[in-house]
Amino acid sequence: MDIAAPHPVKQLSGNYLLSVAVFSVLYYLFAKFGLWIAPFVHGSVSAIWPASGLAIAVLVLFGKRYWPGILLGAFGASFDMVPDPIAMIFGVGDSLAALSALWLLNHTGAFRPRLDRVSAVVKFTILAAPLSALISALIGTAGLMYGDLLPVNKWFSALTVWWFGDMMGSLVVAPALMVCYANRMRRPSRASLIEMLVLLTVMVLVIGATHNPWLGTVSFDPQFMLLFPFVVWAALRLGLVGTAITVLAGSALAVALVLGEAKLNGVLVPYVVVANLQILLAIMSVPGLLIAAALTEHKYAENKFEKLARFDGLTGLSNRAALLDELEAAVAYAERRGTEVALLFMDLDRFKNINDTLGHAMGDKLLQEFALRIRNNVRQEDFVARLGGDEFTVLLNGGSATQSAAAVAQKILDSMRLPVMLQGHEYVVSGSIGIAVFNGAVSSKMKTGDHPSSTQELMRQADTAMYRAKRQGSGFMYFNINMDSNSKLQLRLENSLRRALESQEFELYYQAKVGAASGRIVGCEALIRWRHPTHGLIKPDKFIEVIESIGLMIPVGAWVLREACRQMQHWQQQGLPLQRVAVNLSMRQFLQADLLAVVDEALADSQLDASYLELEITESVAMSNARQTIETMNALKQRGVHISIDDFGTGYSSLSYLTRFPIDAVKIDRSFIHDLSSSSDAAAIVTATIRLAHAMNLSVVAEGVETEQQRDFLLKYGCDVLQGYLYSRPIPPDEYAVLMRVGSL
Numbered sequence: 001m002d003i004a005a006p007h008p009v010k011q012l013s014g015n016y017l018l019s020v021a022v023f024s025v026l027y028y029l030f031a032k033f034g035l036w037i038a039p040f041v042h043g044s045v046s047a048i049w050p051a052s053g054l055a056i057a058v059l060v061l062f063g064k065r066y067w068p069g070i071l072l073g074a075f076g077a078s079f080d081m082v083p084d085p086i087a088m089i090f091g092v093g094d095s096l097a098a099l100s101a102l103w104l105l106n107h108t109g110a111f112r113p114r115l116d117r118v119s120a121v122v123k124f125t126i127l128a129a130p131l132s133a134l135i136s137a138l139i140g141t142a143g144l145m146y147g148d149l150l151p152v153n154k155w156f157s158a159l160t161v162w163w164f165g166d167m168m169g170s171l172v173v174a175p176a177l178m179v180c181y182a183n184r185m186r187r188p189s190r191a192s193l194i195e196m197l198v199l200l201t202v203m204v205l206v207i208g209a210t211h212n213p214w215l216g217t218v219s220f221d222p223q224f225m226l227l228f229p230f231v232v233w234a235a236l237r238l239g240l241v242g243t244a245i246t247v248l249a250g251s252a253l254a255v256a257l258v259l260g261e262a263k264l265n266g267v268l269v270p271y272v273v274v275a276n277l278q279i280l281l282a283i284m285s286v287p288g289l290l291i292a293a294a295l296t297e298h299k300y301a302e303n304k305f306e307k308l309a310r311f312d313g314l315t316g317l318s319n320r321a322a323l324l325d326e327l328e329a330a331v332a333y334a335e336r337r338g339t340e341v342a343l344l345f346m347d348l349d350r351f352k353n354i355n356d357t358l359g360h361a362m363g364d365k366l367l368q369e370f371a372l373r374i375r376n377n378v379r380q381e382d383f384v385a386r387l388g389g390d391e392f393t394v395l396l397n398g399g400s401a402t403q404s405a406a407a408v409a410q411k412i413l414d415s416m417r418l419p420v421m422l423q424g425h426e427y428v429v430s431g432s433i434g435i436a437v438f439n440g441a442v443s444s445k446m447k448t449g450d451h452p453s454s455t456q457e458l459m460r461q462a463d464t465a466m467y468r469a470k471r472q473g474s475g476f477m478y479f480n481i482n483m484d485s486n487s488k489l490q491l492r493l494e495n496s497l498r499r500a501l502e503s504q505e506f507e508l509y510y511q512a513k514v515g516a517a518s519g520r521i522v523g524c525e526a527l528i529r530w531r532h533p534t535h536g537l538i539k540p541d542k543f544i545e546v547i548e549s550i551g552l553m554i555p556v557g558a559w560v561l562r563e564a565c566r567q568m569q570h571w572q573q574q575g576l577p578l579q580r581v582a583v584n585l586s587m588r589q590f591l592q593a594d595l596l597a598v599v600d601e602a603l604a605d606s607q608l609d610a611s612y613l614e615l616e617i618t619e620s621v622a623m624s625n626a627r628q629t630i631e632t633m634n635a636l637k638q639r640g641v642h643i644s645i646d647d648f649g650t651g652y653s654s655l656s657y658l659t660r661f662p663i664d665a666v667k668i669d670r671s672f673i674h675d676l677s678s679s680s681d682a683a684a685i686v687t688a689t690i691r692l693a694h695a696m697n698l699s700v701v702a703e704g705v706e707t708e709q710q711r712d713f714l715l716k717y718g719c720d721v722l723q724g725y726l727y728s729r730p731i732p733p734d735e736y737a738v739l740m741r742v743g744s745l
Contacts, residue, residue, distance in 0.1 A: 020069045023058055027073025030054045034169065035077065037259045047274040048255055048281075051077075052133065052166040053173025055098035060113050060174075061181055064102055070095045086147045093139030097166065101132035113178035115240055115289060116296040125171060125286045133166035157271065164278045171285040172251045176244040183241050196234075196242055200249055203230045207250075211257055224254050224280050231288035235295065243292040247285050254280055312386040314364055315371035323385035323393055327455040330383075330397055334440030341440070342405035344394040345462035346374075346412065346433040349470065351390040354422075354429065362422045366429065373415040378408055393462070402437045409433045409476040433476035434465025494550050496532065497543060501556060505531050508563050509730035512739055513582075513701065513723045516715050520744045523580040523614070525723065526564040527730045528556070548586065557589040558598050565606035565613060567733055572608075576740045580642060582614040587621045591628070596635055603639075610640035614664075618647045622661060630660055637662045644701065648689060659696065665721075666693045670704025673724070676713050683713070690717050 030051035037048060055070045074091035075084075082090070105111035105128050112120045141159045144150035150158055188196075210223035227250040234246035258277050262269045310322040318326070330341045348370065355363040367390060374392055375384050383395035394412070396405055413433065419426035436458050465479040500506060510524040530538040547553050561583050568581045589595065603610055615636065622629050622645060633643055644665035668689055675682035686702075693700045702714050705724030714722060728739065 016065070019062075020066060020072070023066055023069030024072035024076070027051050027054055027070055028076045030173075031073060031077035034165070035081075037255060037263055046165045047161055047168075047259060047269070047278065048172075048251075049162075049165045049169035050173045052094065052097065052136065052169040053171070053175075054177065055094060056101045056128070056132065056170055057113075057174045057177035057181075059098050059102045060105065060111060060178060064099060067095045067099055070098055082144075082149060083147055086143045086149065089143035089146070090140055093136045093143070096139065097132040097136035100135055101128040101170070104128045104131060112182075114182040115175060115179055115244075115293055116300070118290060118293045118297055121286075121289045121293045124175070125289065129167050129170040129174075130163075133163050133170060136166045137162035161271070161274060164275075168251075168278050168281045168285075172248055172281055175285065175289055176248040179240050179244040188241070192238060192242070196238055196245065199230060199233060199238070199242075199246065203227065203246070203250060204253060206230075207253055207257070224257075224277075225283075227254065227280070227284055228287075231284050232291065235288050235292040240289070240292045240296055243288050247288055250284055251281050315368055315386050317371055317375070317392070318383065318385040320385065320387045323383070323387070323395070324455055324459075326383050326385075327395060327458065330395060331438055331440075331455055331458070334397070334438055336440070338440045339398060340401040341438040341458070342396040342401035343436050343438075343458050343462045344396070344405060344409055344412075344433050344476075345436070345459070345466045346392050346394075346409075346431050346476075347466065347470075348390040348416070349430045349432060351429065354427070358422055365422065366420055366427075369420055370416060370429075370431075373418075374412055377411040377415050382408075402439075405435045405437070405478075406476070409435060413475050430475075432466055432470035434462045434467070434469055434479060435476060436461035436465060436479045493543065493546055497530075497546055497550065497552060500530060500532075501552065501559065503533075505533070506556065506559065507531050507732070508560065508567065509732055510567075510581075510736040511723060511730040512728045512736070513721050514727050514744075516719050516722050518744075521579065521739060522721060523582065524736065525582040525584075525616070525730075526560060526567075528560055529730075548588065553586050553588045554592055557586060558602075560584075561598060562602045562605060565602045565608045568612055569606040569608045571737060571740060574737070576737060577743065578612060579740065580612050580614050582616050582644070584616045584646065585621070587618075590617055590621050590632065591625065595632060596639075599636065599639070599641065611642070614642040614644060616644050616646040616667065619645055630662075633662045644699075663698060665699035665701055667701040667703055668719075670724075673702050673704045673710055673714075674706075676710050677707075686714070687717050690719055694718065 030053075031049070034046040034049045034051055037046070051073065058066050058069070071088075071091040071094075074094040075087045078087035078090045081087075105123060108123075111123065115121050115124065137159050140162055141150060141155060144158065145152070145155060206226055207223065210226065230250060231243060231246050234242040238246075254277060258273060259269060310319060310325075311317065312319045327341075327343065333339070334341045348366075351363065351366070354366055367386075371384075371386060371392065374394065378384060378394055378396075381397070385393045385395075387393060394408065396408065398404070413431055416431040417428060419428050421427075438458055461479040465477045469475060469477040507529045508526045509529050510526055512521045513523045513525065514520065515522045528540050528544075530540075530543055532538050547556055564581045564583050568579070572578055585595075592598075599613075599615075602608075603613065617629075636643060642664045643662065644667050645661070645663055646667045647669040648666040666689065668686055672682045672686050672689075676686065690700050699720045700718075701721040701723060702710075702719050703723045705711055705714065705722045705726045707726065710724075711722060711726060731739075
């Protein structure tokens, strides 16, 4: 956890006064140690003051309210050496120094006691430690002079030693305390602990072996500079905690061999030796911490880039790259342990409509909401990823992944169906899920089409199952081998259809329309067929949806229109009676921007009069955009083209709009004609449609007439035109030409 602000008191102790007392005792011990190792110039002036580092660390970690512990500890450490007022001045100076350090560290934002940023190290080592130490030194030396305990000629040297002593204590002790506490929840690896132990052992052996033996003269060994490579070693290999501990241990070693050794032998340490020692501590601490912080910051940046590379920026979920890595590891583990892996592949139904109608900002909000719902409906150990767009995956592991996948899928689907508030309105968006399973207990020799052999195959199977679930509206489905076969057939069908138009494999068949009163042929409907090179004649119900899905409806529809007009003109040139030919328009065709140009081109190329062309449009197409429909229909009527509403009664027409559409006829859907003899509702709908159409001066066409009973009913209620197998099936152009010559059926 990051520690960017002082901790509440209860994290140090449940009792504030007890905590202050404990802190004051610790400060007293640290201060006594500092006074013991190097008394010179004056007995209260120490070359190293570890207590200053303790004071700053405690206030940074636990809050400024612990400053009384500094006051009491400093007073207790000095009152037996100097008069009480001077001891209190020392306490006040040390307290103000620590408080000023805390203020400086937090002045431009919360300070990070982990020291894992170069800016934090600079703020502490270059700003807080020197300035706070200067405050303590100024107040302390001023107190000594006030009590006539420090000669005037010794003032500057005392100030210098005090200042550097406090600063070195802060640079050495405070980082170790702060960094170790801030990282207390992180358990180091066994290898790191062993390396740390080896580093410290080698450091002690190297410095001890190169240290000059005591000859009665205190000097600063140049070999102490060998401590710095060990600090660099720690910074490069062991991070900030290792660096701070190495700095503390190296400083303790140098202080013990220089100051401690002199103290034990009763020798006064020359000032130049003290200065060299203080410089050594600064060289170890500041650069070492900066190197470790820079490396840590670099590691953070690498982790951030890795996170960006492996996480989705919109939802915060893992991305495709992370999923593939996780999936590969899960499959390998399942193979070793004989467990299962289930992959759920899901997307939102009709998500494109949200983006198109509400904008991408609302679409992004919807994706974020559903990402949260998916995450909330799986276990913590389950892996959730967003692949892109509206596609999500969930990876389940364990011995019962196959069974639990269905329950998880249903929970996710149920949560998806809950309304989402967008722009003040509730929207309900469903989803579809495909499930593919890998069973590690199945040996590689027994793998079948149901058993994926790779992570990519598992992804493909889940994707295939998802699309099957979407087409069937079943919510979720497990992958099976039949889906694979159907997918391959579908792919071959798509490829064949892409070539069919260029290879002129499409044909038009024609089904006669018969005048109900006269019994004579009054027109026909052009119906597409596919003459496959190997499978023969294929009806449109087998391939029209595929043509629509692969984006061929526009060119195929244009071909049908041109071919129907050309065929009608050809029959006219043969002297056959003129008739009107009806051509169906899909929604994609009717809404295309250049529909009028396509119609004009077909009429111009065939030189067919527009009055002999009829365009059939379904109710759903007409009502998809009523305003555009009216404009397009008016333009077609101005050209003389006839227009009829196909499949009437199955859509959602508004009668008010129907009165505004410039149409010539309505075509009753075959489902109502089929149910005439068995359903009174169907009979009532057909009767009402005929009356409504006649009231609007529209002609009525009934399609799907197959029995004499259906014909008689329609004749009884005044239907104008009949079409169906009772009269003629769709037949090739040559056969239909024969019917045209006869003129009746």
